[in-house]
Amino acid sequence: xxxxxxxxxxxxxxxxxxxxxxxxxxxxxxxxxxxxxxxxxxxxxxxxxxxxxxxxxxxxxxxxxxxxxxxxxxxxxxxxxxxxxxxxxxxxxxxxxxxxxxxxxxxxxxxxxxxxxxxxxxxxxxxxxxxxxxxxxxxxxxxxxxxxxxxxxxxxxxxxxxxxxxxxxxxxxxxxxxxxxxxxxxxxxxxxxxxxxxxxxxxxxxxxxxxxxxxxxxxxxxxxxxxxxxxxxxxxxxxxxxxxxxxxxxxxxxxxxxxxxxxxxxxxxxxxxxxxxxxxxxxxxxxxxxxxxxxxxxxxxxxxx
Amino acid sequence: xxxxxxxxxxxxxxxxxxxxxxxxxxxxxxxxxxxxxxxxxxxxxxxxxxxxxxxxxxxxxxxxxxxxxxxxxxxxxxxxxxxxxxxxxxxxxxxxxxxxxxxxxxxxxxxxxxxxxxxxxxxxxxxxxxxxxxxxxxxxxxxxxxxxxxxxxxxxxxxxxxxxxxxxxxxxxxxxxxxxxxxxxxxxxxxxxxxxxxxxxxxxxxxxxxxxxxxxxxxxxxxxxxxxxxxxxxxxxxxxxxxxxxxxxxxxxxxxxxxxxxxxxxxxxxxxxxxxxxxxxxxxxxxxxxxxxxxxxxxxxxxxxxxxxxxxxxxxxxxxxxxxxxxxxxxxxxxxxxxxxxxxxxxxxxxxxxxxxxxxxxxxxxxxxxxxxxxxxxxxxxxxxxxxxxxxxxxxxxxxxxxxxxxxxxxxxxxxxxxxxxxxxxxxxxxxxxxxxxxxxxxxxxxxxxxxxxxxxxxxxxxxxxxxxxxxxxxxxxxxxxxxxxxxxxxxxxxxxxxxxxxxxx
Numbered sequence: 001x002x003x004x005x006x007x008x009x010x011x012x013x014x015x016x017x018x019x020x021x022x023x024x025x026x027x028x029x030x031x032x033x034x035x036x037x038x039x040x041x042x043x044x045x046x047x048x049x050x051x052x053x054x055x056x057x058x059x060x061x062x063x064x065x066x067x068x069x070x071x072x073x074x075x076x077x078x079x080x081x082x083x084x085x086x087x088x089x090x091x092x093x094x095x096x097x098x099x100x101x102x103x104x105x106x107x108x109x110x111x112x113x114x115x116x117x118x119x120x121x122x123x124x125x126x127x128x129x130x131x132x133x134x135x136x137x138x139x140x141x142x143x144x145x146x147x148x149x150x151x152x153x154x155x156x157x158x159x160x161x162x163x164x165x166x167x168x169x170x171x172x173x174x175x176x177x178x179x180x181x182x183x184x185x186x187x188x189x190x191x192x193x194x195x196x197x198x199x200x201x202x203x204x205x206x207x208x209x210x211x212x213x214x215x216x217x218x219x220x221x222x223x224x225x226x227x228x229x230x231x232x233x234x235x236x237x238x239x240x241x242x243x244x245x246x247x248x249x250x251x252x253x254x255x256x257x258x259x260x261x262x263x264x265x266x267x268x269x270x271x272x273x274x275x276x277x278x279x280x281x282x283x284x285x286x287x288x289x290x291x292x293x294x295x296x297x298x299x300x301x302x303x304x305x
Numbered sequence: 306x307x308x309x310x311x312x313x314x315x316x317x318x319x320x321x322x323x324x325x326x327x328x329x330x331x332x333x334x335x336x337x338x339x340x341x342x343x344x345x346x347x348x349x350x351x352x353x354x355x356x357x358x359x360x361x362x363x364x365x366x367x368x369x370x371x372x373x374x375x376x377x378x379x380x381x382x383x384x385x386x387x388x389x390x391x392x393x394x395x396x397x398x399x400x401x402x403x404x405x406x407x408x409x410x411x412x413x414x415x416x417x418x419x420x421x422x423x424x425x426x427x428x429x430x431x432x433x434x435x436x437x438x439x440x441x442x443x444x445x446x447x448x449x450x451x452x453x454x455x456x457x458x459x460x461x462x463x464x465x466x467x468x469x470x471x472x473x474x475x476x477x478x479x480x481x482x483x484x485x486x487x488x489x490x491x492x493x494x495x496x497x498x499x500x501x502x503x504x505x506x507x508x509x510x511x512x513x514x515x516x517x518x519x520x521x522x523x524x525x526x527x528x529x530x531x532x533x534x535x536x537x538x539x540x541x542x543x544x545x546x547x548x549x550x551x552x553x554x555x556x557x558x559x560x561x562x563x564x565x566x567x568x569x570x571x572x573x574x575x576x577x578x579x580x581x582x583x584x585x586x587x588x589x590x591x592x593x594x595x596x597x598x599x600x601x602x603x604x605x606x607x608x609x610x611x612x613x614x615x616x617x618x619x620x621x622x623x624x625x626x627x628x629x630x631x632x633x634x635x636x637x638x639x640x641x642x643x644x645x646x647x648x649x650x651x652x653x654x655x656x657x658x659x660x661x662x663x664x665x666x667x668x669x670x671x672x673x674x675x676x677x678x679x680x681x682x683x684x685x686x687x688x689x690x691x692x693x694x695x696x697x698x699x700x701x702x703x704x705x706x707x708x709x710x711x712x713x714x715x716x717x718x719x720x721x722x723x724x725x726x727x728x729x730x731x732x733x734x735x736x737x738x739x740x741x742x743x744x745x746x747x748x749x750x751x752x753x754x755x756x757x758x759x760x761x762x763x764x765x766x767x768x769x770x771x772x773x774x775x776x777x778x779x780x781x782x783x784x785x786x787x788x789x790x791x792x793x794x795x796x797x798x799x800x801x802x803x804x805x806x807x808x809x810x811x
Contacts, residue, residue: 004344004771005337010764014757039414039742040406040749047739049415054724054731057425061432061721068436131437139692139713141439160708161699162692166435167718170725181699189698189706267415300775304782 012292019285026278035269045266052263059256062168066249068131069166069176073242076135076177079128080235086125087228090118090202094221097209105213112209119202123148123155126184126199136180138162145180146199149191155199157187168248174241183234185227198227311369312798318370319791322349325373326784333772341516343380343770345508350374378508381769385515388766389522389529391759393608396523398748398755400613404472405745408628411464414738420457421738424639424724424731427454431721434689435714439653444684451643451661455676458636462673465629469618472625476577476614477566479524483611484563486524487539487551490517491561494536494553501534511535525550525564526608530588538588541581542604548581552588560585565601577618579604579611623744629673631737636673639730642723650688650716655709658688658716691715 028037039046097111127134127144137145137159145159157180164177180187180197188195194203201223208216329347336342352370413419427450433443493514500507514537521527521539528547530538532555539551541564553559562583569575580601606612617624640662647658663679664671690713699705724731 002768002773004767004773004776006767006771007764010760010767014760036415038409038745039412039738040409040745041742043739043742043746046415046742047735050421050731050735050738053415053421054425057422057429058722058724061429065432065435072436133439133712138698139438139690139708139711141710141712159698160692160711161701161705162708162711162713164713165715165718167432167721173718179699181701300778304778 008295012288012295016285016288016292019281019288023278023281023285026274026281029269030274030278033269034267036267049263049266052259052266056256056259056263058170059252059259062170062252063249063256065166066168066245066252069168069174069245070242070249072130072135072164072166072176073238073245075128075130076238077235077242079125079135080183080231080238083122083125084228084231084235086118086121087198087224087231090115090205091221091224091228093118094205094216094224097205097213097216098218098221101213108209108213112206115202115206115209119155119199119206122198122202134159135177136183138177138179139164146187147191152191153203154188154191154194155197155203156191156193156195157189166245168245169252172244172248174245174248176238176241176245178234178237182237183231185230198224198231201227309802313795315370316791316794316798318352318372319794320788322347322371322373323784323788323791327781327788329376330777330781330784333777334774337772337774341512341519342772343378343508343512343515344772346377346379348374348377376506376508378511379770380515381766384762384766384769388762389519389527391755391762392519393522393526395755395759396610397608397613398752400475400610401617402745402748402752404468404613404617404625405741405748407468407471408465408625409741409745411461411468412738412741420454420461420635420734421731423450423454423457424734426450428721428724428731431689431717434687434717435721438689438712438714438717441684444653444687444689447687448678448682448684451678454639455636455662455678458632458639458673458676461632462629465625465632466674469625469629472614472617473568473575473577476611476618477568479609479611479614480564480566480579483521483524483550486517486521487561487563490514490521490537490539490551491553491559493517494551494559497535498553498556498558507535521550522609524609525606525611540587541606543607546604548602548604549585549587550581552585554588559588564604577615579606579615628737628741631733631740633672633674635730635733635737636676637671638728638733640671640676642726642729643720646716646720646723647688649691649719651690651692651694652688653685653710655694659686661687687717689714689717691719 029035036042036046036049093111093114097108100107100111123146126136126146129135129143134140134143134145139162140159142158145157146155147158148155159180161179161181163175163179165173165175167173184199185197185201186195187197188200194200201220205216205220205224208220326347326349329345333344349371350373352372414421416422427447430443430447430450434447437443493510497507497510497514500510514535518527518529518537518539525541526543527539527541527550530540532538532553534555536553536555536559537551538549538553538559540547541550542548549562550564551559551561560583562581562585565580565582567576567578567580581604582601606615619626621627621630640660643662644660647661650658652658659682660679661682662671662676664675665677666675668675690711692708692711692713692715694709694711695707697703697705698708723729
């Protein structure tokens, strides 16, 4: 084959250019720290990386939602605990009232006062807030869930009975509240009529103790017992939901680690391997330049006198 | 030996031939790096002088010596033609790669700031709204994220338009170049025809002709047909719709046509359709088509950068319109999924949700260019609640009073998961990025493959027609020695004649 100055030029230029462009692209990956600097570097992994980014972001949001749910339910749980404990105190007061009988008006009034204060405390606890919203009021815009009517003294419900849900996983939506009926029994919705919830039970007991101790009966005792059972059941349901959220959250942490690792495997360079590749490419480029420079210097003219 | 001085004259032709050879060598060395230069060689022929012994010794038929028959242009027409083909393909590969990488630059993914991340952020802003539907802060954040997403879509659409505009500019520039070259080629045809008629060497003109043909091949699918005198006709387009660009009939003459681009005007959009006009018919006999180009005849180039620019500008399968359409689909899916979700909920004032996204030009079809946050859409309009204000406050008791305005976040919760649905804009955008990445990667690979083929062919072509300095130097020595030897013959004959004329019988 004939070899001419220009044909040699094409051969050596192609070698130099390809060595240079390889060095360039390796250098770009090295300096950005990314294997994929543009979609065409690896189209399928680019799409995978984009999906993973979405997954990671959502997962972090699920974790935040779970924390929010846990806060909400912890608040509700401590309210339940206190309410159950004071309701049990009311139970003992009713037992005392039944034992005392109608004889001692003063002590019955004292019991009535205690029941009254328990009801007030119960009312205040039923308006427990999380993040500025009453946890027993559903999705109400009202600041409180229960109000006390100034004239009748009836405690009535101003919230709503809708459910509060949180997305804590890709397909996991957890109900984090118990409706007012589920927690305390069917409430009254206006101050003029009494409902059939714990507040009405306590109110009945109080008025019986105060006005006609003889009407206090075992049914009052069983009514308050039933209220305690209802609250305990609601607390247990809340506990189950709490448990579900924590399990999901733990799973989300594991998933997050897996997703982040996969994203890193796809996106990030292996620093050691990359450094070796860059220096190899650099040596290749240098030798291409060196060889070309040496060969191109030679000519017949060098050897003629 | 015919005459007394015949030997001197004969040796003199040797001197002339050798010095002409040296001139050719010098010309070759001078043009080692001239683009398109084809090496030349002095074609020596022996002149009838001492054709045979013994009869011709008695009766020599001529003066003898050496003459220059011609100056040959040492190219390989097959390799030249192959080189033009490969350069045409190279131009397509280069142009595709350039345009695709411009398109790809519009989509800087994967990154922390690309549209994917903005969409993720947008959906994520609905999560805080789930637990805090009554506050302004999370609502403003949602609106802010929505504004960011649509402005990015608008900007991407604009960038794609910019790529289109610059590609259209390149198409026009190419057409201008081709038109100028067609005129140049026509002029060269005339000069070659005249030169050949006058018996001059037209090697330099042929070199220029080949440079123009090479350049034309990279710009358009120029198919040359050569006449015996070196003049050439060029047709473009694919049979049966080829059109003459330059037309030359041997011993008759010809002319050049011009290509026009439909760039549209303010009232009609550009179609970038290409036409040939000028009215110069095909050369006779017809090259590939007898269809004349009287005024403006449509032509679809299938080679060279012109075809690549044209495809990129117009193809709805592989061109910029394809990617723009898919970006529009992203905008449509964003508008559809968000507006449908809005319609499923109730806002902070207890009203049914209104559309969050609208078109800026009032069109009923969303595009990436016209999508915008609906005017008058405020924080309170975000439909976070999934509970109808007119529904009973106790779902288990239909007679309970209406729930009224509520702070439920159910609809916001559903909105926060919109990015995962099958019809989400996220999936469409990911597929768009995947498509572009794939197309760009293919273009880059095709370019790399074509570059090595083209380089190999260039190497072949320059090996055949390029100048080798080593070869020229050795030719130089040969001619130099031959000149010296011829001089020596003359001085020897001179000595002999000196003896004969001056030393004898004096």
